[in-house]
Each structure stands twice: as structure tokens, then as C-alpha cells.
Amino acid sequence: MQTSGNNMRNVTSDQWAGVAPGEIEDPRIWSEIIRQHTTLHPEFSFLPRKFKIAITASEHDRAAIKVHDIGLRLHKNADGETGFEVLVGGGLGRTPFIAKTIKPFVSGRDILSYIEAILRVYNQYGRRDNIYKARIKILVHELGIEKFAKEVDEEWKAMGDVGLTLDHAAIEEVRSRFSYPAYEKLPHMPDELKQAANDPLFERWRKNSVFPHKVQGYSIVVLSLKPVGGPPGDATAEQMDAVADLADKYSFGEIRVGHEQNLALPHVAKRDLPALFKALDRLGLATPNVNLVTDIIACPGLDYCSLANARSIPIAQELTRRFANHDTADLIGRLHINISGCINACGHHHVGHIGILGVEKNGEEFYQITIGGRADENAQLGTLIGPAVPYAEVADVIEDIVEAYLALRDRPEELFVDTVKRLGVEPIRERVYATR
Incomplete structure (x- = not known):
């Protein structure tokens, strides 16, 4: 507006x-x-x-x-x-x-x-x-x-x-201007969902992309726009046409957009989840990585923006390839990476669990990295972990940070931001920059 x-x-x-x-x-x-x-x-x-x-x-x-x-x-x-x-x-x-x-x-x-x-x-x-x-x-x-x-x-x-x-x-x-769909009275666990539970691919997607709804028998479904190797937040015209059709069929014609650069279908009957998954999978929109390490927020960066100092999209693409294994991503748990190509922070890097900021040094692309940021009810700004690193080393540093977290967390359920809050930046910095 x-x-x-x-x-x-x-x-x-x-x-x-x-x-x-x-x-x-x-x-x-x-x-x-x-x-x-x-x-x-x-x-x-x-x-x-x-x-x-x-x-x-x-x-x-x-x-x-x-x-x-x-x-x-x-x-x-x-x-x-x-x-x-x-x-x-x-x-x-x-x-x-x-x-x-x-x-x-x-x-x-x-x-x-x-x-x-x-x-x-x-x-x-x-x-x-x-x-x-x-x-x-x-x-x-x-x-x-x-x-x-x-x-x-x-x-x-x-x-x-x-x-x-x-x-x-x-x-x-x-x-009165906000009408709600004509929800049906549906069972909490329909037969279609019980039968689909035998499909490991569907189950992985359901556990990752389907969220509780206030009405019994319905779910909120998040469509990941973060395929492995793809530009984060992108969708083709053909994909969006198809998503619009799926919204008409399964979500009372409604699609929503979140600042995480994904889409949401807010009114999906649980009985329709298996059919929706198959349709999304055919479109390349069923990547089960919502809120995981490859669900990256990134600005357009130097590839498209005249204000940027450095590229964002290729960094995100490389990171999705590094962490493409879904079992590894599940092991890591909830971890948000945000990338901005300049100080204007369109990628919200300050509040990423791991934030990456592109800067220019003597005509070359370097990246400052912060950890511990978050944008939720416990919002805080990330802390700089060490000196800026050149473009070619960014993905390696992020891998090192994740490895340090896995070694330092006190239990599998401890999220990355909670480990940083408990230990501070120094133990992770020591591990990451020890050989640099």
C-alpha cells in the first residue's frame, strides 16, 4: 500500500x-x-x-x-x-x-x-x-x-x-467482511490418511509441511518454494496456475503468502492430503524442508538488485545442495538461514538463526555471518561470529557452524538457537575459525 x-x-x-x-x-x-x-x-x-x-x-x-x-x-x-x-x-x-x-x-x-x-x-x-x-x-x-x-x-x-x-x-x-469456508464435519483421522501413512514419502512431507487447524478434520498446508538447487521463493507461471487450481479444489480457493517466502493453503481437509501431496509432488512443490536448514530466505542479491553488494541466490542454492539429504536435515532440526545481499536487509539476515550478509571488499564479494537471531515472540538480533569470509568459503563455514552445533547441543531436541543462547557464540566460533 x-x-x-x-x-x-x-x-x-x-x-x-x-x-x-x-x-x-x-x-x-x-x-x-x-x-x-x-x-x-x-x-x-x-x-x-x-x-x-x-x-x-x-x-x-x-x-x-x-x-x-x-x-x-x-x-x-x-x-x-x-x-x-x-x-x-x-x-x-x-x-x-x-x-x-x-x-x-x-x-x-x-x-x-x-x-x-x-x-x-x-x-x-x-x-x-x-x-x-x-x-x-x-x-x-x-x-x-x-x-x-x-x-x-x-x-x-x-x-x-x-x-x-x-x-x-x-x-x-x-x-462481517471476513467470511469463512463452509467447513464440513469431518473425522480427526480419516481413512485416506490412515492408508497413506504407509507411504514413507508422504509421511515425511506430512510431518514437515502439514500443521494443525482450528477446525477438526482440516489442516494448514505449507508449500515449500525451496527445491534443492533452486532459487529460494521462486515459482514458475505454470506452477502458480496449477497451485491456483489446487487451491480451488482443496482449499476453498485460498492461497496465502508468508514472509518465509513459501505459500500456504489454509483450509485443506485431512482426507485430501494424500491427493494433494501427489499433485504437489508432480509440480516439484512437495519438498519436505519447511523450517529446516534448506528452507532459506534470500533477497535477489547482486543478480537482480542494483543496491546489492554481493550475490544471495547462488549461496542459497549451494547450501540446499550441501544439506540436500533429508535425514541430515531432520537430524539438524529447525534452523533458519537468512541471506541479504546488502545492508538494507531485505533477506532479514539479522534475525536468521544463521544470518549471512554480503559486503564488498576491494571489489570482491565477502560475507559476514551472524548466529542466534530469531524473529518470533523471543525475537533477538544475531551476533557476528567472526571475520567476513569470501564467496567461495561461505558454504564451508555454514557447514562448520552446523557441525559445531551438532557436537555441542546437549540433546537431539535442543534447537540451534537454544544451543547458541545456552553457550554463547564463543564455543562455536572457536570450532569454526580454528583452522582459518
Whole structure:
């Protein structure tokens, strides 16, 4: 929305919104309410810099709210009222920050006025003299979260009743626009699924790519766009035509896109999973690597982007070949690799479990590597593991990092990020750079 302007851009939620078990409520309703209010808002059409909001309603944050200008977490207070924890000042790029909580609870009826108060403070104090210091994350960092929160609270009180309080009817009017499929009453374990369990290829895909749905008898299916040796996140026109047909047949015509650069079919009956798997396998879209080491996020890099300093796609392709063995990937477990070809961080390398940043040194491509980052409810920035390495050595270093993790984890279930958190960077750095 409003691309290229210094104004409100996207208001996003996660790709499982409305169907994920355990959600407080459907966050898309609130995303739409905020989008309607902020798009083409005359007071905020010339902010110091672009502005993005993300909303989650689940315990596990798939919307990456802590790396947005404003992050909103739906929850209920002690009185059972639905509202938002409000976080401010997240962002990546050349100066990354994790958002901080500015208000533990703002009721749903007051969320528009509170967001306006934040935007007014940002509009007044945000830097317009330096594009590199113009984002709200810099203002929050320079003022401090306590001072920024005080300014917002004072502005919020001074606004008084400006007609932004949301009544029940207004919320329900937007809610009525979000229709849900005509779900059937289906068994939890249909015969089709029991029979397909004898197929090891189907079972590997099911355990990796199929996730719980809030309605019994249905599943959320993630389609991996990360084939071995292929550009991550790519799909051909023919594949997308076919996926659209499969969505019509198996997911009530709905396809969703996540920031992990994969697709999701949010309403698949469990009885249809075997047939869907066969169709996806024929299309090359049944790679069982969702959330594993080859499910890599990468920007276009130097191959396609004039801002980039180094290539991203060939690094990702080589890593998928190095870790192509599915048994090895399962042994490693959940591990996210994110690659950016420049400091603008379009590949979100700062919050990758392993982050790879391309830099230029004397006309050659080098790569800085960080470990321990994450973008979920426990979001944190990765830590630089050592000196930048040349293009030809990147895949070797990543292999060494993974081998160090496998040797250092205290049990098979301990995830890479948990091992890094427990031990710190140094034990892994020692193993990786010992022979370099």
C-alpha cells in the first residue's frame, strides 16, 4: 500500500491468521480496521520515513511484530477484555533494533487513537534531515522508551475525544467482511490418511509441511518454494496456475503468502492430503524442508538488485545442495538461514538463526555471518561470529557452524538457537575459525 511514500505502508498479520488453533481472535479484522484508517490519512502522508505495522493473535508470533515500526499483540487482560500489547521501534536495515513494549494493554476500542498518538509524536520529533536516522526506531533509541512512552501518553490524553473510539458495531461491520469456508464435519483421522501413512514419502512431507487447524478434520498446508538447487521463493507461471487450481479444489480457493517466502493453503481437509501431496509432488512443490536448514530466505542479491553488494541466490542454492539429504536435515532440526545481499536487509539476515550478509571488499564479494537471531515472540538480533569470509568459503563455514552445533547441543531436541543462547557464540566460533 502507498508504495514509495513516507507514509503508512503495509498492515500485516501472519499467513495462518483466522485458522491457527489458540488464536485470541482473527487478527485480520484489526489489520483491516487499521489499514482503512491509515491509508491516505492526510495528517500522516508525509512522515519522516515509511511506516509498517504487524499484528499477531497467537502465542507463537509468525508475523515478526518485534521487527516492525509498531507491533501489536492481541491478548486478554485480567477482566477478559481483548486488547493489544503495543511495541514500538523495531526494524532491520543498517541499524537494526528489536521493538520495545510501550503499553502493556490498550483496549481494542482505543487502538486507533493510540496509534495516532504514536504517529503524531513520530511526526513531530522524527528526523527529516538524515534518511538513515529517519525511522521511528532511531527516535525511540535516542529518546529512550520511557521518554517516548511519556510523550505518547501526553499526546494521547491531549487528543481527548476525537471520534476514534471504536464501538462494537464498527468492529462487527469489518468482521462481517471476513467470511469463512463452509467447513464440513469431518473425522480427526480419516481413512485416506490412515492408508497413506504407509507411504514413507508422504509421511515425511506430512510431518514437515502439514500443521494443525482450528477446525477438526482440516489442516494448514505449507508449500515449500525451496527445491534443492533452486532459487529460494521462486515459482514458475505454470506452477502458480496449477497451485491456483489446487487451491480451488482443496482449499476453498485460498492461497496465502508468508514472509518465509513459501505459500500456504489454509483450509485443506485431512482426507485430501494424500491427493494433494501427489499433485504437489508432480509440480516439484512437495519438498519436505519447511523450517529446516534448506528452507532459506534470500533477497535477489547482486543478480537482480542494483543496491546489492554481493550475490544471495547462488549461496542459497549451494547450501540446499550441501544439506540436500533429508535425514541430515531432520537430524539438524529447525534452523533458519537468512541471506541479504546488502545492508538494507531485505533477506532479514539479522534475525536468521544463521544470518549471512554480503559486503564488498576491494571489489570482491565477502560475507559476514551472524548466529542466534530469531524473529518470533523471543525475537533477538544475531551476533557476528567472526571475520567476513569470501564467496567461495561461505558454504564451508555454514557447514562448520552446523557441525559445531551438532557436537555441542546437549540433546537431539535442543534447537540451534537454544544451543547458541545456552553457550554463547564463543564455543562455536572457536570450532569454526580454528583452522582459518
